[in-house]
Amino acid sequence: LQETERKLFHTSVTKLLYLSKRSRPDILTAVGFLCTRVTKATAQDTLKLRRVLGYLKRTKKKTLHLKVGDFWKLAVYVDAAFASHPDAKSQSGLAVFMGK
Numbered sequence: 359l360q361e362t363e364r365k366l367f368h369t370s371v372t373k374l375l376y377l378s379k380r381s382r383p384d385i386l387t388a389v390g391f392l393c394t395r396v397t398k399a400t401a402q403d404t405l406k407l408r409r410v411l412g413y414l415k416r417t418k419k420k421t422l423h424l425k426v427g428d429f430w431k432l433a434v435y436v437d438a439a440f441a442s443h444p445d446a447k448s449q450s451g452l453a454v455f456m457g458k
Contacts, residue, residue: 359399367399385410432456
């Protein structure tokens, strides 16, 4: 990608990361992958970004409702590896399960 396209890609992924961490956990996996591509984004990565944006556009009216009396079970698992890649980058993951 050209420098201006790469900057736009980086900015868009940053905004998606903020959104996914605060209100849209359903896109967190896809955004996590896009975060690994910001320094070396390709045209294929741009298509993946557009796919996530399209998904958000199609699902913006879907909401998650939590009620006080439902007594749902919430389980969260987190794992991380510090400097595990050859370029000394770290990796982390999160899984959230909710059900009765």
